[in-house]
Amino acid sequence: MKENYWVVLLPFTLAYVVIALILGLSAAKRGTMKKLEGWAVASRRLGVFVMFFLTGAGAISAYTFLGAPGWAYSKGVPVLYVTIYLTLGYFVAYFFLGRVYKIGKKFHHVTQAGVIRHRYDSKVVGAIGAVIGILGCIGYGITQGMGCGYILNFASGGRIPFWAGITLVFAVMCIYIVVSGLRAIGWTNSFQGILMAVVAVLAGILIVKHYWGSLGTLFTGLQNEAPQFLTIRAGGWNYRIWTTSVLVSSLGIICWPTFWVMWMGSKSINAVRRTVSILPLYWFVILPMIVVGYAAILKLPGITPTDSIAMETALRALPLGLTGVLFAATLAAAMSSCEILILNAGLQCATDIVAPFSKLSETKITQLSKLLVLPFAAIIVVVSVTKPESLVGMLLMTYGWLVQLFPAIVGMFFWKRATKQGAAIGLLAGLVLSILFSRLWPNPLGIHAGIWGLALNVVLFVVISFLTSPPPKEVVDQYFNLHEYQEE
Amino acid sequence: MSVKKRKPASVFGVIAMIAMFVLFCWPGILLFDRPGPLFLGLPPMLWGTYLCVVLCVILMSILVKLGVEK
Numbered sequence: 001m002k003e004n005y006w007v008v009l010l011p012f013t014l015a016y017v018v019i020a021l022i023l024g025l026s027a028a029k030r031g032t033m034k035k036l037e038g039w040a041v042a043s044r045r046l047g048v049f050v051m052f053f054l055t056g057a058g059a060i061s062a063y064t065f066l067g068a069p070g071w072a073y074s075k076g077v078p079v080l081y082v083t084i085y086l087t088l089g090y091f092v093a094y095f096f097l098g099r100v101y102k103i104g105k106k107f108h109h110v111t112q113a114g115v116i117r118h119r120y121d122s123k124v125v126g127a128i129g130a131v132i133g134i135l136g137c138i139g140y141g142i143t144q145g146m147g148c149g150y151i152l153n154f155a156s157g158g159r160i161p162f163w164a165g166i167t168l169v170f171a172v173m174c175i176y177i178v179v180s181g182l183r184a185i186g187w188t189n190s191f192q193g194i195l196m197a198v199v200a201v202l203a204g205i206l207i208v209k210h211y212w213g214s215l216g217t218l219f220t221g222l223q224n225e226a227p228q229f230l231t232i233r234a235g236g237w238n239y240r241i242w243t244t245s246v247l248v249s250s251l252g253i254i255c256w257p258t259f260w261v262m263w264m265g266s267k268s269i270n271a272v273r274r275t276v277s278i279l280p281l282y283w284f285v286i287l288p289m290i291v292v293g294y295a296a297i298l299k300l301p302g303i304t305p306t307d308s309i310a311m312e313t314a315l316r317a318l319p320l321g322l323t324g325v326l327f328a329a330t331l332a333a334a335m336s337s338c339e340i341l342i343l344n345a346g347l348q349c350a351t352d353i354v355a356p357f358s359k360l361s362e363t364k365i366t367q368l369s370k371l372l373v374l375p376f377a378a379i380i381v382v383v384s385v386t387k388p389e390s391l392v393g394m395l396l397m398t399y400g401w402l403v404q405l406f407p408a409i410v411g412m413f414f415w416k417r418a419t420k421q422g423a424a425i426g427l428l429a430g431l432v433l434s435i436l437f438s439r440l441w442p443n444p445l446g447i448h449a450g451i452w453g454l455a456l457n458v459v460l461f462v463v464i465s466f467l468t469s470p471p472p473k474e475v476v477d478q479y480f481n482l483h484e485y486q487e488e
Numbered sequence: 489m490s491v492k493k494r495k496p497a498s499v500f501g502v503i504a505m506i507a508m509f510v511l512f513c514w515p516g517i518l519l520f521d522r523p524g525p526l527f528l529g530l531p532p533m534l535w536g537t538y539l540c541v542v543l544c545v546i547l548m549s550i551l552v553k554l555g556v557e558k
Contacts, residue, residue, distance in 0.1 A: 077521075077533040084512050084537060087544045091505050094548055216529030223524050223531070230523035230531045243513040250509075277548035280541045287537070 005320055006157035012324025013155040013331055016195075017172050020335060023191055024176025024184035036366045039181035040110040040347050041265040050186040051275040053193035054262050054340075056282035058185075059086060060196055061140075061337035062147020064286050065330035069313075070306035072293025076229030078237040079290055085246045087280040089253030094276055096254050097263050099413050101272050102482045104264035111344070112257035112405075113352035119412040121475050122420035123356040128427055130352035132405055133257035137341040138380055139398035144341070145170065145384030147334035154311050155327045163385045170342075170377045173335060177343050178370045182265050185339045192332035197285050199329035202322065203314060204288025210317035211299045218295055229297055244448035248403050252450070255405040257348060258340040342380065346372035397438045400450030404430035407454070407461045415465075416476050422465030430457025497554035504547045512540050 032038035046054065063082070071079035100115070109115050113133060117126025145166045152165025160168075176184045212218040219230070228234030232242050253259065266272035289310060296303065296313045303312050310330070314323045350369040354360070360368065404427055411418030434453030443449055470476075510516050520536030527535060 077531075080533055080537045084540050087541050088505075088508055088512065091508060091544050091548060094551060095501065095505075214529060216526065219526050219529055219531050223526065227523040230533065232517070232521045232533070239514040239517065242517065246513050247509070273552050277552045278545060280544050280548075283541055284538075287534070 004157075005315060005323070006155060006159065008320040009155040009324045009327050010152075010157075010160075012321075013152060013327045016328035016331055017169060019191070020188045020332070021172050021176055023187045024173075024180055026180075027176075027184040027187040028180035033179070033181060034363065034366065036110060036351070036362055036369070037108065039366055040343070040351075040369065041104070041261060042181065042183040042186060044105060044265055045267045046182075046186055046262075046265045046271070047267055048271045048274050050190055051262070051266055051271055052279065052282070053190040054186045054265075055259065055275060056279055057189040057193035057196065057333075057336040058258065058262065058340050059337070060193070060282070060285055060333050062144050062150075062330070062334035064196075065200070065289055065310055065326075065333045066147050066150060066307045067143075068286055069289050069293035069296075069310040070308070072229075072290045073296050073303070073309040074306040075236050076231070076234070076294075076297075078232055078242065079293070081242060081246050081249070083283045083286050083290075085249035086253070086283050086286075088246065089250040090276050090279055092250055093254045093259065094273075096409065096413065097272055097276055098269055099479075099482055100260055100263050101266060101269050103479065104260075107478075110261065110264060111348050111351055112260040112409075113348050115260070116405075116408060116412065116423075117352060117356060119471075119475065119479055120408075120418075120420035120423050121471055122424070125408075125420045125424045125427075126356060127353050128424055129405060129408065130257075130348040132401065132427065132431060133348055134345045134376070136256065136398050136402035137258065137345045138376065138383070139401065141338055141341040141345075141376075141380040142384045142388060143398070144334040144338035145380050146387055148331060148338075149384060150308060151311070151327055151331045151334065154308060155324075162387075163381075166381050166384050169331070169335060170338075170381050173339050173342065174373055174377050177339055177373055181343065181370075182261060182340075185336075185343065186265070188339065189336045192329075192336040193282070195325075195332050196329045196336075197282070199326050200285045200288045203310075203318065203326050204291050206322070207292050207313055207317045208295050211295045211313075215291070218291070221298055222294060226297055229294070238446055240446040241443060241448060244451045248448045248450035248454070249399045251406045251454075252399040252403040254409060255402045258344045261340065261344055261347070338380075342373050342377045345376035346370065346374075349376070397449070400434045400438055400448060400453065401431060403450045404434060404453055404457050407458050411461065411465070413479060416480060417465055417470055418461070419465045419468045419471055421468040422461045422463075425464050426457040426459075426461030429460050430454055433457075497551070500554070501547075501551050504551075508540070508544060508547070511543075512536065 068079050113126045113130035116129040148169040149162040149166040152160045153162050263272050292310050296309050314326050347369045349372045355365050408423040430453035433456050434449050437449030437452050520532045522532050
């Protein structure tokens with residue numbers, strides 16, 4: 001290990017934080033940040049380039065640079081479920097995003113829970129949807145917060161404590177999110193997205209070359225000495241947990257309220273369609289980082305925590321300058337995902353939990369949304385400091401909670417008979433069961449906790465919807481006549 | 489695009505999506521879940537992952553042309 005490496009790594013990593021701050025603050029000049037649609041969905045003016053990186057970099061997070069190599073190093077190929085679920089998840093999302101865009105633009109919605117409240121004609125169901133969305137944002141935000149803490153602690157050679165690193169990064173993000181909203185996230189994610197792609201590919205190639213010479217030698221070595229890392233079963237998983245994890249996570253993509261905010265920010269329906277159809281190409285960024293984990297299996301055994309394997313490997317194999325850029329890219333990955341999470345948490349709390357039950361003006365709601373970004377960021381920071389789960393483990397649990405929104409979302413657009421009572425009871429029961437099966441009896445019969453919750457949720461949703469009065473026809477018709485919508 | 493033209497496109501989209509799930513979850517994943525043989529230096533699971541990405545992009549690009557989500 002190189003001595004005094006932190007003298008080079010820390011400036012690179014901190015420089016990235018400064019660049020993000022400057023970019024984020026600059027974005028405000030072009031938007032109308034006093035209006036809710038200006039701040040929350042960038043006045044619905046984002047083009048394909050920004051949308052591609054906003055969505056792509058938003059999905060590539062700390063687990064790509066830390067958790068995924070860590071899983072490859074400790075478990076092997078089961079980590080590939082990440083690339084597969086992201087790809088399949090956008091295929092599922094494709095059937096919804098046109099509707100999300102149209103309904104958002106037509107009725108000036110800026111959040112997922114706002115659309116749910118409108119369709120089910122119920123403030124309570126909207127608020128429940130918002131609570132689940134916010135829980136998901138906090139859960140995923142903790143994953144990113146832990147990532148930020150690891151990176152700055154490692155880059156400083158332990159001089160920046162874990163808690164201080166997380167606090168610093170979140171404080172900076174809060175500044176530019178409050179000032180510039182989604183437009184700031186679009187700008188920073190575009191920069192972060194390009195940086196991550198270039199650095200991941202470069203680091204993957206150089207680390208494999210350093211330890212093994214070529215990919216063929218690496219995988220031949222694994223095949224001969226540790227073949228268990230090349231199959232799902234031997235990696236500690238089985239087909240049930242693989243299939244149900246991919247299923248829960250793929251269906252969970254459409255349930256992320258953050259993606260709804262992004263899609264509503266698109267300047268046209270064609271922009272959002274084109275973005276999502278080519279987006280899976282960006283997931284190639286994950287593969288070089290997974291290969292970094294493989295490269296270390298035989299060459300650096302016994303490294304703990306396994307989430308730090310990419311940083312440990314880079315420090316030993318790459319020139320310090322490039323390692324510094326890798327650290328900056330890793331921090332970029334964590335920040336790019338986290339920004340939209342804290343924006344959405346504040347936004348949903350203000351617009352879907354507080355506003356429907358009060359008589360606030362649009363200006364007050366906008367101010368409240370900005371203000372609420374701060375306490376949600378603080379909650380994520382405080383919980384992250386306790387390091388509750390491994391990065392990928394935390395991610396899987398969060399998807400189990402969020403996917404409970406799936407039946408209500410499908411019902412919203414595809415089933416006229418879906419009622420608010422069915423949606424509310426199904427959501428709550430599914431969430432409770434999913435939490436119980438995540439924490440108390442993890443994944444019974446080797447099936448992901450989210451699937452158990454989803455099964456109960458769907459049964460209750462359908463049965464209770466049939467037993468209760470149908471929703472108002474005029475509201476339902478608004479959701480089922482979207483093909484009549486014409487872009488201005 | 490008329491509603492009549494959209495319907496077959498929607499059917500194609502849903503069938504394609506289900507086929508992708510079958511291929512990359514159980515039972516299709518059995519095709520890739522083996523330690524070898526290596527092809528161009530990469531194990532079957534990595535090739536399976538690349539295949540998943542490429543197939544999804546191709547299928548979704550077809551859906552964009554057909555305007556299926558309207």
